Structure formats: C-alpha cells, structure tokens
Amino acid sequence: MAPHLQRSSNSGVVAPPWKEATSLIMVKKASLQQVVGDELSSFMRAMRSPSKQKDGYDYRMLMVKRSSLSSFMSNAFVFPGGLVEEADFSSAWWTLFANFGVSKDSLLQEICGIKGPRPPMIQKPLMLSGLSVPPKQCLPTDLAYRIAAIRETFEETGVLIARHDVENKETAASLFKSDDIDLAEWRAKLQKSPHSFLELCWELKVCPDVWSLFEWSNWLTPTSVGHKRYDTMFYICCINTHPDVILDDNEVITLKWCSPMEMLKEFYSNSLFLAPPQVYELSRLLGLDSYKSLRNFIVERREMGVEQWLPVICTALDGAVSVLPGDDLYPKEPDYVGQSPGPDLPHTLDQLKTQVEKLHRMEIRGPISTVVCNIPSSCGHLTPLTYSSIKTNVHSSL
Numbered sequence: 001m002a003p004h005l006q007r008s009s010n011s012g013v014v015a016p017p018w019k020e021a022t023s024l025i026m027v028k029k030a031s032l033q034q035v036v037g038d039e040l041s042s043f044m045r046a047m048r049s050p051s052k053q054k055d056g057y058d059y060r061m062l063m064v065k066r067s068s069l070s071s072f073m074s075n076a077f078v079f080p081g082g083l084v085e086e087a088d089f090s091s092a093w094w095t096l097f098a099n100f101g102v103s104k105d106s107l108l109q110e111i112c113g114i115k116g117p118r119p120p121m122i123q124k125p126l127m128l129s130g131l132s133v134p135p136k137q138c139l140p141t142d143l144a145y146r147i148a149a150i151r152e153t154f155e156e157t158g159v160l161i162a163r164h165d166v167e168n169k170e171t172a173a174s175l176f177k178s179d180d181i182d183l184a185e186w187r188a189k190l191q192k193s194p195h196s197f198l199e200l201c202w203e204l205k206v207c208p209d210v211w212s213l214f215e216w217s218n219w220l221t222p223t224s225v226g227h228k229r230y231d232t233m234f235y236i237c238c239i240n241t242h243p244d245v246i247l248d249d250n251e252v253i254t255l256k257w258c259s260p261m262e263m264l265k266e267f268y269s270n271s272l273f274l275a276p277p278q279v280y281e282l283s284r285l286l287g288l289d290s291y292k293s294l295r296n297f298i299v300e301r302r303e304m305g306v307e308q309w310l311p312v313i314c315t316a317l318d319g320a321v322s323v324l325p326g327d328d329l330y331p332k333e334p335d336y337v338g339q340s341p342g343p344d345l346p347h348t349l350d351q352l353k354t355q356v357e358k359l360h361r362m363e364i365r366g367p368i369s370t371v372v373c374n375i376p377s378s379c380g381h382l383t384p385l386t387y388s389s390i391k392t393n394v395h396s397s398l
Contacts, residue, residue, distance in 0.1 A: 008078065017337050018221060018229035020121050022080030022149035025216060025236040026062040026159070026173075028257070029291040037351035042103075059291035064156060065254035065272075068072065076273045077256065077263070079281075081232070082152035084127055084145060085194035089138040093147065097366055100166045100207045110169075111210055112142040116305020116379050119218045121145075121231045146210040149235050151197045155190050157255070158183050158246035161213075161237065162206035172295070173212035173237045176204060177244070187248055212237045214298045218275045218383075220310040222322070223338030231308070234281065238295045260285040264387045268368065276311065276322055276362050276369045283371040283384035298380070304380040310334050311362070313342045316349050319365040326375050328356035 002069045094104055122142060128135045138144070154160045163174035181204065189196035201208060221229035245255055256263070260282040267274045274282070288294045307339040312321040312334050325328045329352070345352060349363045359374045371384045 003367075017192045018126075020084045020125060020127050021082060021230040021232040022084060022145050023079045023232050023234045024149045024153050024213070025079050025234060026086065026153070026239060027059050027236065027291065027294060028062075028239045028241070029174045030058050030060045030259070031242070055259055055261045056289045057261060058289070059294060060257040060259055061203045061263075062157070062159075062245065063076060063256050063258060063278075064252035065256075067251055067253050074274075075267075076275050076278075078275065078278060079234070080153040080156045080252070081149060082156070083230075084125075084129060084148045085151075086127065087194035087197065088144040088148040089128065089131070089133075089141075090195065090198065091133075091137050091139065093139055093143075095338075096198065096201055097207060102166055103208070107143060107210075108140065111146065112140050113303065114142065114305050115303045117307045118305060119233075119308035121218065121233060121308065123372070126134075126231075139247050143210060145233050146213045146235065147208050148214060149199075149233075150210070151190070151194065151229075152368065154197070155187055156248055156252050158248075159243040160204075160206070160240075162201065162204070163209045164206055166207055166211075169211040171228055173239045174209045175239060175241060175243050176206050183246060197355045215300050215306050216298075217277075217281065218306045218308045220308055220336075222311045222313050223335060224313045224342055232277075233306075234277075236298055238291065238298070268387060270367070273367060274369075275344055276364070279369050280362065283387060284377075284382045286385040286387065287382050292346065305380075307378055310336060315342065315344045316347055316352060319363060321345075321349060321352060322362040322364060324360045324362070326358060326378070327360040328358045329361070 062080065064080055065077050066075060073163075097104075097107060118144065125141050128138060128141075131138070139147070150161045160176040161173045162176040164176075186196065186200055189199075210390050214237065216234040216236040218231070220231045223229070247253065247255060258266075263272075263274070264279070264282050264286070266272050267279065285294070287296060307325065309324055311324055312331060314321050314323060314329070321329070347355070349365070353359060359372050361372050362369045363372055371386055373384050373386070375383075377383045
C-alpha cells in the first residue's frame with residue numbers, strides 16, 4: 001500500500017489522510033505612494049523622476065486573514081486558496097476552452113509540459129481515486145489545480161482571473177471586471193456547488209486565465225499539526241492592474257497588500273500571525289525586490305517543477321524545529337501518516353544547528369518561526385533569506 005494511504009478499520013476502504021488544495025500568491029506592482037510614501041510621491045510626480053523604494057520592494061502581494069471561526073489556521077494571514085473540488089476536473093471545461101479556440105493539445109503542451117519533478121498530488125491525485133469517472137476522462141491535474149486556484153481566489157476575494165481574448169497570452173494575469181455581476185449571488189452558488197464556476201464563465205463569456213499561473217511550491221501539512229491536513233500546491237501570478245477586492249466576510253475577513261519585508265516585519269513584531277509555509281515563502285521572496293525581476297524569474301523556471309515538502313516536527317529544549325528535505329536531520333523515510341510522534345531532542349535550537357552541516361529548517365519559538373537554510377534550493381528555486389533585522393525576544397510556549 002502506498003505510504004500516503006491508510007485503511008479504515010470499519011469499512012476496509014482506503015481513506016486519504018489529507019485533502020488536496022491550492023493557494024495563489026497574487027503579485028501587483030506597487031503604487032508610487034506605497035513605494036515611497038505620500039509626501040515623497042507628490043514631490044517625485046512634480047519632478048517626474050524615477051521612484052526610490054521605501055522598503056526596497058516595488059511590488060505588493062495579496063494576503064487575507066482567516067476568520068476566528070475557521071476550522072484551519074484561524075486568525076492567520078494566508079494567501080487566497082482552498083480545497084480542490086471534483087468540478088475542477090470536469091471534462092466539460094474542454095468545451096469552454098474549445099469555444100475560445102484553445103485546443104486540448106495546446107493546453108497539454110502549454111500547461112502540462114513541465115519537465116522538472118512532479119509531486120504525488122500531480123502524478124497520483126487522491127481526488128481522482130474517489131471519483132466514479134475514469135481519470136482519463138478528467139482534466140489533467142496541472143490544468144484542474146489552476147482552475148481550482150482561480151475559483152477559490154474568486155470566491156474569497158471577488159477577483160476573477162479570466163480573459164475574453166486568448167490570442168495573446170501574456171505572462172501577466174488578465175482580470176475580469178464587470179459592474180453587472182452579482183457577486184453575492186455567484187458566491188452563494190459556488191458554496192452550494194463548485195460546478196457553478198463553469199456556469200459563471202459561460203455566462204460572462206470568459207476563460208480562466210490558467211496561462212498566468214505558475215507553479216511555486218508544494219507543502220504537505222505535518223502529521224503533528226491538528227487533525228486536518230492538506231497537500232497544497234502554491235501558484236504565483238503577476239497582475240498589471242490593481243484589482244477591486246471584495247472579501248466574502250465568511251472564511252476571510254481582512255486583506256493586506258504587502259511586500260515580503262512588510263509582512264515579516266509585522267509578524268516578528270507580533271502584530272499578526274503567519275503559518276510556517278507563509279513565513280518560508282515570504283522569506284524566499286526577500287531575495288527579489290522588483291516586480292520585473294520576480295516576473296522574469298517565475299517565467300524562467302516555469303518548466304522546472306516542484307517537489308512535495310513534508311515538514312518533520314521535532315521538539316527541542318527551547319522550542320521546536322520543523323525540518324525540511326535536504327537538512328541533515330531530515331529522516332530518510334519520513335512518517336507520512338503520523339504513526340508515531342516526532343522525536344524529542346535533548347538540545348537547544350542553537351545546539352542543533354551546530355551538530356549538522358546542511359541546514360534546511362524552520363526554528364519555532366512560541367508563535368514565531370524563522371527560516372534557517374544554507375543549501376541551494378531544488379528545482380531552480382530561490383533560497384530563502386533569514387529575516388534578522390528585527391531582534392525578537394519570544395519565549396517558547398511548547
């Protein structure tokens with residue numbers, strides 16, 4: 001039996017220990033006020049000179065705060081996203097794409113032609129194992145997951161990444177805007193049936209802009225983090241215009257357009273909460289300070305793939321360490337289903353760093369997690385930087 005499946009003692013049916021999900025990192029170019037501040041921006045407009053960045057980043061990312069009633073990561077700031085649904089794999093999407101002159105072969109080549117590593121959720125998605133329809137009749141996972149990310153982003157934020165014209169597919173995302181759409185009505189429909197997203201696209205005469213979403217990372221929830229686990233594919237897309245965000249006020253209640261530095265600064269000053277994957281991805285983005293360089297980077301590595309990362313949590317004397325693949329402490333055969341608790345290590349976090357050569361981990365002290373990495377990233381990706389400009393004095397609550 002595959003290591004990621006377990007058998008129910010009652011029915012004998014193989015039950016997946018997690019669900020598949022998607023998340024979208026939406027990036028836009030920052031306004032002049034966001035980059036340099038109101039007073040300086042007014043002066044610079046008058047002088048017509050190039051902008052000097054206030055915090056070193058000329059782009060902003062959308063993050064949303066989960067409701068305190070959320071069953072997973074309540075009160076945390078996350079990137080928009082949610083569960084993959086059966087509707088995302090429906091073969092009826094082929095007809096919509098064909099209506100826009102997009103052939104099945106072109107989609108397979110443009111969206112599914114990734115040459116790098118393919119994680120389990122791409123090669124053998126658990127979602128398809130529970131469907132009555134044969135997998136060959138479903139959309140390929142690379143395409144279905146992008147549709148899921150676009151659908152969930154629309155449901156949570158009201159931002160619809162879709163286009164009328166697919167002739168000129170730019171790397172920047174196309175955003176559909178219409179005053180005629182009843183957002184509340186369509187959100188209610190989507191909550192009842194994710195199949196309504198296809199209906200919405202037909203009614204608005206738009207096609208999901210799957211070409212603007214690029215693979216970024218794949219995180220599997222550790223076995224020690226509650227009873228809900230998710231295998232999440234993170235995508236990233238760049239947009240040229242500022243979208244009108246209207247939150248659903250159900251799952252998410254607050255939004256922030258922020259640079260990686262801004263978000264980490266607030267996190268390390270205990271102004272907000274970030275889950276470790278978000279801390280890691282923000283730390284990775286610290287290395288790119290311009291919208292142009294980020295956009296070029298995601299296009300250049302579009303075919304390099306991603307690997308599934310399962311963090312392994314170990315407790316230390318003064319906190320915990322979330323060990324990632326490539327770290328000398330990472331087990332050769334990690335426990336995917338939580339058959340045994342993580343090890344208790346009789347050392348401090350600082351001591352653990354001195355005992356190995358290769359470091360790829362997150363040190364956790366109470367609610368604060370910090371990336372520590374001294375090895376190159378796989379799949380041509382960015383190596384995260386350790387945020388250290390703010391000194392924290394946080395005691396572990398473990």
